[in-house]
């Protein structure tokens with residue numbers, strides 16, 4: 001990146017751009033990365049002075065001095081010498097594509113046989129084969145000009161998952177994209193999902209640490225586009241190490257009568273911030289946004305969602321639930337924008353929070369902006385505690401305090417988790433979401 | 446003596462509600478507790494099961510000779526105290542079967558018995574549901590959620606049948622039951638009666654006592670037992686109400 005470095009400042013977070021791993025890209029990609037790097041260099045990381053970042057301070061990402069994980073770790077994973085283990089969800093039998101420290105790990109993946117015309121590949125492979133849909137798709141939805149984290153990710157764009165479903169393709173097996181982090185470094189995983197007209201799939205995107213749970217930084221970007229009448233069930237799981245930092249931008253674009261069903265599960269981290277942006281861009285499209293977040297210990301979790309109704313007769317239903325314990329800290333901000341042309345919009349947003357400790361804290365803010373007159377919109381946010389009557393009822397039957405609290409906490413989010421429709425995932429998520437609650441619950445059971 | 450209550454005084458939110466209760470319950474006995482609304486019957490039941498917020502200000506309660514009041518609610522349950530709630534709590538998201546299995550296994554573990562596996566548990570559930578003529582479909586639903594008033598009460602008795610307590614305190618379990626359900630529940634209670642367990646039946650009506658014959662009947666008023674007798678006392682109350690009791694000097698509630 002000598003060109004970038006030439007006339008001006010260079011942000012330390014961009015310092016690794018000269019490393020070898022990024023050489024040998026096609027021209028268009030090199031240009032894209034350069035533009036993104038320049039944009040990031042101009043803006044830097046967001047700061048708490050910006051309203052959207054008021055409660056989430058990214059300065060630790062700088063002070064930790066994370067270096068780009070580059071591709072060495074990936075090389076290790078590729079040759080199978082790495083100790084990292086990948087435990088798939090029991091009984092799921094997915095098509096799986098696994099990345100270690102941002103780089104495709106063939107040894108851990110099981111790409112199986114995809115239906116005709118369906119592509120499930122690593123971005124690096126697709127690039128080396130010059131697959132045009134990848135070139136067209138990357139950066140088409142996740143614009144970096146006004147989002148510096150997207151710019152940072154794009155500047156380091158190197159690998160990730162690329163999934164393409166041609167018209168009418170139905171992928172029955174769930175597609176499981178897993179990003180594992182095994183060492184202290186910064187990674188910029190990328191995901192590209194394109195479903196053409198009438199295509200259908202279930203996509204699990206999850207982030208987890210290797211066994212030694214190091215501190216690391218994941219800055220993920222996912223771009224998902226749904227063609228007319230396409231259907232996607234997207235289960236996103238942020239299950240990072242408690243010392244980790246995780247920022248993410250999920251960008252969804254929906255064409256006519258498409259249906260996006262998103263489950264966004266986040267357990268927090270030293271800092272976790274997930275921006276989910278859904279654009280209902282053609283009439284009749286429907287989005288369901290389900291979220292469950294938790295923060296225990298000293299974890300911090302921040303979910304910002306933005307549902308953009310630009311066209312008429314679209315529906316969005318959003319329910320986010322949070323469980324905060326110990327010194328956990330959560331932020332929820334749900335913005336719904338109904339633009340002037342979006343008549344007959346139906347938009348509902350709910351955010352419910354359960355505070356299990358007096359030291360836990362949540363800041364919740366729904367933002368409804370409506371510029372059309374013929375719409376049905378509703379929103380509500382609550383923060384509550386466990387029902388003492390229910391707690392006593394359980395205890396009066398012999399359940400210990402900790403177990404009773406665990407049972408009631410799980411019950412609070414069970415309606416969302418059960419909806420995922422994959423029992424093994426729901427179970428392991430309950431465990432991941434409430435480690436402290438579950439552990440205490442077992443102890444005394 | 447299974448349960449021994451001596452000079453029990455208790456307050457709720459700083460307000461004295463129980464004002465010196467003495468009661469002995471022996472194994473194999475059924476005690477009916479009656480008394481006007483607000484006299485403290487449910488408060489007594491809650492204090493015995495350890496509900497937070499109910500403060501014992503004076504007196505003592507022993508259960509099988511040990512201090513009951515020193516125990517947490519779940520410890521009391523594991524020792525064999527069961528409260529059938531006047532108002533059973535709805536708990537959305539918690540499956541009835543799951544809940545009862547957790548409860549039963551917590552109790553079994555405490556007794557040093559092996560936890561029941563899924564198969565044996567279902568067997569026990571089916572057997573006890575049949576005993577109480579309870580519709581099994583209720584068991585796969587969330588605890589009491591959307592249950593009718595009568596279904597909730599039957600579920601309480603069913604839980605008692607599964608958990609097999611030494612002392613069951615049934616707080617108006619008969620209220621809200623239709624005539625057939627009352628007969629079923631009463632028959633169920635009778636089947637669970639043994640020489641080594643006891644029941645405190647809190648009720649407003651003679652009807653239940655026709656089926657479940659009490660050994661003793663107590664009248665609670667103003668937080669004290671103002672009269673005790675055998676089952677004929679209940680019949681007198683049915684005829685005359687509570688007014689005649691209020692006139693006797695010892696019936697006046699004691700306020701501190």
Ligand SMILES: Nc1ncnc2c1ncn2[C@@H]1O[C@H](COP(=O)(O)OP(=O)(O)OP(=O)(O)O)[C@@H](O)[C@H]1O
Nearest residue numbers: 457458460462481482483484485486487488489531
């Ligand atoms: N949290 C509270 N704060 C103040 N007073 C209370 C509280 N809970 C109960 N009480 C009072 O204690 C008294 C006894 O109530 P309790 O529920 O024990 O009556 P009860 O005999 O069970 O009546 P019922 O026959 O109507 O069920 C009542 O006057 C009630 O209002």
Ligand SMILES: [Mg+2]
Nearest residue numbers: 486487488531
């Ligand atoms: Mg009562």
